[in-house]
Amino acid sequence: MPPAPLTQIVLSTSRTHGLVAIAHGEEHHRAAQDLAEAGFQRLPSGAFAAPLADRPSALRMARALVHRAREHDITITASTRPFLADFGHDLADRLPGTWSAELQIYGHPLIQEDLWYGLWEAGEIHRALQDHQIPYSAVLRNGTGTELLLVERPGHRTGYLLGALTEHEKEDVRADPSTPRTLVLPAEADLAAHAAARTFLPAYRRALHHRDLNTVLSALERIRAEHETLQAIRESGRYSDGVPLAGTRMIPEVEATFADYAWLSFRHVLEHAPALLSRCRPALTAWPQDAAVLDRLRTAVADSQEAWAEDRGLSGVLFCADGWRRARSRFGLAVLPAIETWLAHSAVFERQARAAVPGGPVALSAPSPRLLTARPATPAVSRAPAAHR
Structure with a gap:
């Protein structure tokens, strides 16, 4: 993971909340305090919001935030994407079955490391967590144990990455042949949901x-x-x-x-x-x-x-x-x-x-050579075993 960036406030727009701000960095508590003092309201997710319906009031809060951020050496960044939680909800609404989406904020850069324990992913999301700071994500759940990780695609102005999470113990994701692979999603929720339903979810079930x-x-x-x-x-x-x-x-x-x-x-x-x-x-x-x-x-x-x-x-x-x-x-x-x-x-x-791998014709799937069972289960044993029991 690269060195932690300066403390920043990422701004994006939401059709529900207006202007949304997320504090990130080693001094994220100071940034959150600046947002509150500027008049932004804290959301249950930990993000802050300022309604845009009252334009004069929104401008006053924006100027106050800029002033406080300069005083505390906090960078303000405008995202090129809409609020991630909105896209997550749009995607969840379009996936087959019943899904929910929850915004997760990694205020301090070290909190991002908690993702490694649940990440079941060896593709682009894995590399993104190695090479970039990820201030926030959306976790999609279907209520039957499936959890997917949605993040903005680092280094690109648009697009998202969809990967898998798991609570089970797992092999090294880079060596485990069963590890799912990242799906790159377009910015349009309809197209993204179609790609996820037709490509990622069947691969995930397999x-x-x-x-x-x-x-x-x-x-x-x-x-x-x-x-x-x-x-x-x-x-x-x-x-x-x-x-x-x-x-x-x-x-x-x-x-x-x-x-x-x-x-x-x-x-x-x-x-x-x-x-x-x-x-x-x-x-x-x-x-x-x-x-x-x-x-x-x-x-x-x-x-x-x-x-x-x-x-x-x-x-x-x-x-x-x-x-x-x-x-x-x-x-x-x-x-x-x-x-x-x-x-x-x-x-x-x-x-x-x-032969019963879901999502395809009945055929033998490629076994993991390390696990393939090729010998009888209960052979006659005439030798003394190696360890004292």
Whole structure:
């Protein structure tokens, strides 16, 4: 990000509020005070406004603002675009479904860095946040978890950038193959909404599908490695370093340790797999026989709902570390048959889910080589695992 600019007040016009001013910079509180002292009214969003209907009054406030800004070395900049919140509302009104738009102001330059935690975007918005100060944005929401980031296109007199936000953990957006890409929007709301509905939103839904699928596959791969260790211990009667178990009574303890670990990952399967399974249409693929396997996977998910609901119900409950471990072990042991079902059929799930990418014909999507499940889920294990459990 470039060095912070001098404190500035950005002026734009709004059909609803008249003249709108947004303070930005290290001394943004001083700039906001100047706006208030000049007669501008603070809006709920944090912007300030002066009605233009009374032209003499508006001119007086403008002159007073210029005088105060000069006293405090604050730059006043006139935007070449209308008020961003107006364009955001116009865009939201034209998108399919029900959307809202909320103006967000990043008064201090460092506040802009908060965007990085939610940005799920590797295109032009990503570069814009690296190379420019972004004083404000509009966040569009549809009430079902979709959040989009709308900003003015830096370095251009017109146009906007539309990107994606997420509350989920994510890979490095520059390396994650599921990361959505910025859409450059024109200044006309009708054209912008058409482009977003026809191009960005379908691509965003596909990106969500890939992200959720990769999340499930990653979770299963983590479980698989531990499950192979468990199987080896069961078959050999020895820990992974070759030390014999102290009798078969130790097997339940080993299984409890596995269940504790496996539950942490299997929760991701329970969260994301149902939507992915709902999109699968095996009859339309080259593997219609997969339908029976998908039914078994759905049953495994259904059989895990009681433990999943109890786990969510414990959110916010204070336990000691050992208490949480026992709870996770109990949940993991309760759903162990479901976990083993998913491990056994993960390859079938993957090929059907990749064939079910929304917004296009049924076809295999390009997998992430790092996540592709290519081997049987529960191979016979004759070796001692590498780590002592």
